[in-house]
Amino acid sequence: MSSEQSSPIHLKRAGLKATSPRMRILEVFRTSARRHLSAEDVYRILLTQDEDAGLSTVYRVLNQLVQADILLRHTFESDHAVFELNEGGHHDHLICVACGRVEEFRDENIEQRQRQVAADNAFVLREHMLVLYGVCPECRAGAADETHVSAALPTQA
Ligand SMILES: [Zn+2]
Numbered sequence: 001m002s003s004e005q006s007s008p009i010h011l012k013r014a015g016l017k018a019t020s021p022r023m024r025i026l027e028v029f030r031t032s033a034r035r036h037l038s039a040e041d042v043y044r045i046l047l048t049q050d051e052d053a054g055l056s057t058v059y060r061v062l063n064q065l066v067q068a069d070i071l072l073r074h075t076f077e078s079d080h081a082v083f084e085l086n087e088g089g090h091h092d093h094l095i096c097v098a099c100g101r102v103e104e105f106r107d108e109n110i111e112q113r114q115r116q117v118a119a120d121n122a123f124v125l126r127e128h129m130l131v132l133y134g135v136c137p138e139c140r141a142g143a144a145d146e147t148h149v150s151a152a153l154p155t156q157a
């Protein structure tokens with residue numbers, strides 16, 4: 001909220017500010033260690049780069065990039081969309097229901113079965129989406145040690 005950090009870094013990045021939000025947001029996806037990012041994730045990453053794009057701008061640009069087929073949008077949970085670069089290759093997803101972590105997988109047997117199911121029903125397959133919901137290894141480890149973890153966590157507002 002407060003922009004007290006009028007540091008030289010801020011000025012140095014003034015050139016970046018002149019470039020379009022679209023380029024900056026694409027750069028976030030290209031450089032992020034995580035492939036799947038929500039609008040809030042993108043917004044927060046931009047903030048750490050001294051780029052306050054505004055959440056509504058982030059939403060608008062993400063939608064433009066989806067319409068341009070540059071990004072893919074997945075709605076893994078009813079109210080929470082994540083975005084990833086559209087790199088052409090198909091993959092499916094595993095979602096951790098505890099922490100929201102997203103993993104990718106591709107299984108040729110599943111792919112082939114799905115094509116066969118479509119063919120058996122005289123469908124021409126256009127696309128499909130397979131999402132497996134579960135609990136990731138870190139969250140499983142945390143649950144096994146729950147009392148310790150919750151005691152160590154700071155109180156959340
Ligand atoms: Zn997890």
Ligand SMILES: [Zn+2]
Binds near residue numbers: 035091092093104
């Ligand atoms: Zn993915």
